[in-house]
Amino acid sequence: MKFNSxxxxxxxxxxxxxxxxxxxxxxxxxVPVVAQTVRNLPADPTTGVNPTTGxxxxxxxxxxxxxxxxxxxxANTDSATNKWDVGFRGTTIIxxxxxxxxxxxxxxxxxxxxxxxxTVPTSATFGQDQSATSLAIVxxxxxxxxxxxxxxxxxTPIPGRVLVIRTGDGKFAKMEILSYYENAPTTVDPNRDRQxxxxxRYVYQPDGSMKLN
Amino acid sequence: MFVSALLSGLSCFTTSPATDTLRSxxxxxxxxxxxxxxxxxxxxxxxxxxxxxxxxxxxxxxxLNDVLGEQTGLAIVTNHGQGVQMxxxxxxxxxxxxxxxxxxxxxxxxxxxxxxxxxxxKRIEIVKGPSSSLYGSEALAGVINIITENPAQTRGTLAARxxxxxxxxxxxxxxxxxxxxxxYVFGNRLASGGYDLTPDVxxxxxxxxxxxxxxGRLTVDWxxxxxxxxxxxxxxxxxxxxxxxxxxxxxxxxxxxxDMNLNPTLTHRPSQAWKLTYRxxxxxxxxxxxxxxxxxxxxxxxRVYDAQFFRQTFNxxxxxxxxxxxxxxxxxxxxGYIAESVEAxxxxxxxxxxxxxxxxxxxxxxxxxxxxxxxxxxxxxSQYAGQFSPKLSGRYELTPALxxxxxxxxxxxxxxxxxxxLNFDNAVAGYSVFGTEELPAGLARLRQSGQLAEILIDxxxxxxxxxxSSRAYNIGFQxxxxxGTRTLSNLSLNAFRNDVRDLIETQPVARRTNGQAVxxxxxxxxxxxxxxxxxxxxxxQVATDGQLTLSTGYQFLxxxxxxxxxxxxxxxxxxxxxxxxxxxxxxxxxxxGLFSRSRHMANARLFxxxxxxxxxxxxxxxxxxxxxxxxxxxxxxxxxxxEYVGGYILWNLSAAKTIRSLTIQAGIDNLxxxxxxxxxxxxxxxxxxxxxxxxxxxxxxxxDKSI
Numbered sequence: 001m002k003f004n005s006x007x008x009x010x011x012x013x014x015x016x017x018x019x020x021x022x023x024x025x026x027x028x029x030x031v032p033v034v035a036q037t038v039r040n041l042p043a044d045p046t047t048g049v050n051p052t053t054g055x056x057x058x059x060x061x062x063x064x065x066x067x068x069x070x071x072x073x074x075a076n077t078d079s080a081t082n083k084w085d086v087g088f089r090g091t092t093i094i095x096x097x098x099x100x101x102x103x104x105x106x107x108x109x110x111x112x113x114x115x116x117x118x119t120v121p122t123s124a125t126f127g128q129d130q131s132a133t134s135l136a137i138v139x140x141x142x143x144x145x146x147x148x149x150x151x152x153x154x155x156t157p158i159p160g161r162v163l164v165i166r167t168g169d170g171k172f173a174k175m176e177i178l179s180y181y182e183n184a185p186t187t188v189d190p191n192r193d194r195q196x197x198x199x200x201r202y203v204y205q206p207d208g209s210m211k212l213n
Numbered sequence: 214m215f216v217s218a219l220l221s222g223l224s225c226f227t228t229s230p231a232t233d234t235l236r237s238x239x240x241x242x243x244x245x246x247x248x249x250x251x252x253x254x255x256x257x258x259x260x261x262x263x264x265x266x267x268x269x270x271x272x273x274x275x276x277l278n279d280v281l282g283e284q285t286g287l288a289i290v291t292n293h294g295q296g297v298q299m300x301x302x303x304x305x306x307x308x309x310x311x312x313x314x315x316x317x318x319x320x321x322x323x324x325x326x327x328x329x330x331x332x333x334x335k336r337i338e339i340v341k342g343p344s345s346s347l348y349g350s351e352a353l354a355g356v357i358n359i360i361t362e363n364p365a366q367t368r369g370t371l372a373a374r375x376x377x378x379x380x381x382x383x384x385x386x387x388x389x390x391x392x393x394x395x396x397y398v399f400g401n402r403l404a405s406g407g408y409d410l411t412p413d414v415x416x417x418x419x420x421x422x423x424x425x426x427x428x429g430r431l432t433v434d435w436x437x438x439x440x441x442x443x444x445x446x447x448x449x450x451x452x453x454x455x456x457x458x459x460x461x462x463x464x465x466x467x468x469x470x471x472d473m474n475l476n477p478t479l480t481h482r483p484s485q486a487w488k489l490t491y492r493x494x495x496x497x498x499x500x501x502x503x504x505x506x507x508x509x510x511x512x513x514x515x516r517v518y519d520a521q522f523f524r525q526t527f528n529x530x531x532x533x534x535x536x537x538x539x540x541x542x543x544x545x546x547x548x549g550y551i552a553e554s555v556e557a558x559x560x561x562x563x564x565x566x567x568x569x570x571x572x573x574x575x576x577x578x579x580x581x582x583x584x585x586x587x588x589x590x591x592x593x594x595s596q597y598a599g600q601f602s603p604k605l606s607g608r609y610e611l612t613p614a615l616x617x618x619x620x621x622x623x624x625x626x627x628x629x630x631x632x633x634x635l636n637f638d639n640a641v642a643g644y645s646v647f648g649t650e651e652l653p654a655g656l657a658r659l660r661q662s663g664q665l666a667e668i669l670i671d672x673x674x675x676x677x678x679x680x681x682s683s684r685a686y687n688i689g690f691q692x693x694x695x696x697g698t699r700t701l702s703n704l705s706l707n708a709f710r711n712d713v714r715d716l717i718e719t720q721p722v723a724r725r726t727n728g729q730a731v732x733x734x735x736x737x738x739x740x741x742x743x744x745x746x747x748x749x750x751x752x753x754q755v756a757t758d759g760q761l762t763l764s765t766g767y768q769f770l771x772x773x774x775x776x777x778x779x780x781x782x783x784x785x786x787x788x789x790x791x792x793x794x795x796x797x798x799x800x801x802x803x804x805x806g807l808f809s810r811s812r813h814m815a816n817a818r819l820f821x822x823x824x825x826x827x828x829x830x831x832x833x834x835x836x837x838x839x840x841x842x843x844x845x846x847x848x849x850x851x852x853x854x855x856e857y858v859g860g861y862i863l864w865n866l867s868a869a870k871t872i873r874s875l876t877i878q879a880g881i882d883n884l885x886x887x888x889x890x891x892x893x894x895x896x897x898x899x900x901x902x903x904x905x906x907x908x909x910x911x912x913x914x915x916x917d918k919s920i
Contacts, residue, residue, distance in 0.1 A: 160787025
């Protein structure tokens with residue numbers, strides 16, 4: 001809580017936030033309202049596939065939980081806290097809100113470009129994770145954040161999809177998934193490139209407002 | 214060896230004894246496909262292409278795909294087999310007939326054209342634009358009718374060919390004519406070692422196969438009024454598949470295809486004004502694959518990797534009546550019933566369905582210059598909504614050499630078996646696919662076993678699935694300068710537009726508790742295809758007996774999805790920059806249209822013939838511009854440069870020399886050895902071949918000796 005009021009005071013002072021960096025000793029380093037890019041976040045990757053069945057091998061079934069404010073992963077033991085904002089496992093993305101979560105978060109998928117999405121409209125309706133099969137961000141090809149292209153055996157993030165996220169403690173963020181394959185190759189070879197590695201960019205607004213630029 | 218044979222064939226360009234007049238080709242040859250009555254080709258108001266058997270032999274073609282791939286506006290595309298793309302439509306939308314009767318046995322919509330040997334083909338008639346007004350379902354892009362030989366005289370031929378990839382072809386036929394009875398028998402054996410475009414990957418691109426075709430026809434002309442025709446065909450293939458699993462272990466086993474048809478037809482002419490045709494057609498198509506693991510098995514693994522079968526039957530009685538009134542009116546009426554059934558590994562049980570249909574056509578020739586045809590057909594089906602397909606076409610002669618022609622028509626394609634009856638649970642990936650007829654039961658079953666999480670689209674609200682249908686416009690001209698000595702002998706142009714609605718696509722209709730989807734088939738998309746097709750034929754006399762013919766063709770094609778265009782116009786469609794990975798809005802110009810369609814296709818085919826010297830040669834070039842193969846950047850549409858297969862040209866060469874009744878032919882297909890293992894697996898590299906054909910004829914028949 002200490003941190004948030006600190007950040008807000010800076011926002012109110014009207015500084016050019018983009019050029020600002022905080023290196024105070026007693027608070028974590030945070031650059032608010034600046035797009036961050038996270039590369040190669042593992043989302044329960046596989047050690048291979050069962051050659052006969054094609055089923056993934058070596059998965060743990062656990063989500064990789066992520067804190068957007070601190071731009072870092074959170075241990076699974078903290079899953080019942082507000083420390084995490086989004087979680088990744090395979091193509092499934094979860095948020096910290098709903099019947100099966102502890103926080104008050106939510107999310108929806110906006111169609112448009114990341115840059116153009118500057119403010120969360122007040123009319124926006126956020127979905128929540130109500131059950132393992134009823135998630136705020138639908139985990140199905142063409143209906144959430146990705147398309148599965150069966151002939152090419154490719155999972156590609158749908159271009160022009162912005163995940164609008166409300167965190168467990170009521171802050172807003174926008175996120176665009178850029179790649180599902182390790183090192184985000186320009187041309188993915190599904191036989192060679194490892195999947196379940198997220199590259200995404202996001203903007204987190206720590207002051208609780210709906211402005212995201 | 215091939216080169217020397219080619220050179221010997223070419224040697225006849227230099228010699229030129231004796232005189233001979235140019236034989237004018239029968240532009241007014243009779244065509245049956247366009248109207249289901251015998252009509253001169255030049256008088257028809259729709260675009261028709263005829264390929265005769267002699268031309269097929271000169272090209273050195275073995276199977277139907279070889280022939281069709283060289284024709285203007287047609288492309289051979291692969292999806293579970295080699296099919297034909299016409300006016301920008303997938304193979305599902307072109308009806309393939311043998312002697313007017315439909316071939317069945319499509320896999321994922323494609324009727325494998327290499328099932329058809331060409332040795333018994335008298336001619337192929339190609340009608341572009343919808344012909345559902347006469348033929349019903351599938352005749353949406355057009356109709357290809359294979360007319361087989363009939364026993365007009367007593368003769369026989371024997372031909373053998375050997376070429377690259379250990380490909381051998383043996384063909385023989387005998388035709389007997391004795392008084393009122395005629396008999397034609399044809400046999401073919403084709404064997405190939407297959408080929409491998411990716412030697413570093415275990416297993417071949419095309420596995421070795423052998424197939425047999427037998428066909429026959431019996432004709433009895435009882436009197437000038439009654440005629441009987443009985444024709445049949447049998448095809449059988451065995452392919453020895455062997456392929457590698459991702460872990461490098463091999464599975465192997467045979468794939469078998471059997472295909473049979475029988476077609477008795479009785480023709481009755483009670484008077485000059487009436488012709489009645491009673492037809493019965495029976496056909497079956499079956500496949501069987503059996504893949505087994507080689508070597509040691511994993512624990513709890515079955516020896517059988519994959520075993521599947523598919524069996525389809527089709528029976529159809531039909532009556533057609535043609536009424537001719539004073540050379541000015543031709544009225545055609547017809548009615549029939551189709552009984553179909555299918556059994557397959559992924560279907561619950563043997564499924565049957567029936568179609569009742571009736572059609573009419575009225576052809577009116579008010580003057581020598583004008584020809585109008587109006588027709589329509591109603592198909593009433595047991596499983597889906599009925600369909601009425603009208604068509605109106607006309608031709609007007611501005612001058613004896615120049616005619617305008619145009620047509621407006623509706624074509625349709627019925628939902629196929631898998632769209633109605635598929636019942637498939639993918640145990641590995643955890644999803645399910647149900648045909649529309651199976652969907653309610655399938656969902657109930659999942660609900661009962663607690664596997665159904667959510668219904669996305671209620672099947673009760675969907676109503677009956679509708680056939681896919683199209684409204685088509687074709688307009689053009691045909692210019693045929695008179696006299697046989699002009700260089701330009703034929704120039705024709707046809708512009709087309711097809712507006713297609715209710716295209717059936719798979720769509721998730723429910724979600725399972727494992728998070729995977731339940732798919733079914735819905736009438737969804739609206740697309741259009743439009744373009745222009747131009748054909749020109751030039752002829753020159755070379756020396757005194759030689760004749761050189763150049764056929765050139767070009768098609769411009771624009772095929773796009775209307776929903777995609779609407780999304781683009783609304784600014785709702787994006788692409789991902791491959792470098793920065795950020796999303797950007799797509800404009801109309803970025804959209805490359807439907808996948809696997811080339812914007813430009815062209816051909817130039819040179820035929821040389823010297824009947825007196827008994828030699829002939831051909832050089833054919835076929836061009837396809839780049840075409841999309843799959844989405845790679847997530848928006849599911851064709852827009853990025855790396856989603857295209859590059860354009861290419863194929864060159865085919867052949868030459869033949871006839872000495873008495875023996876013809877020796879040599880040829881090279883795909884001269885420049887163009888291959889693309891990933892996207893054009895059906896194209897082997899350069900193919901050389903040598904063949905010999907021996908004609909035994911009771912009467913002397915000069916025209917037949919020139920191959």
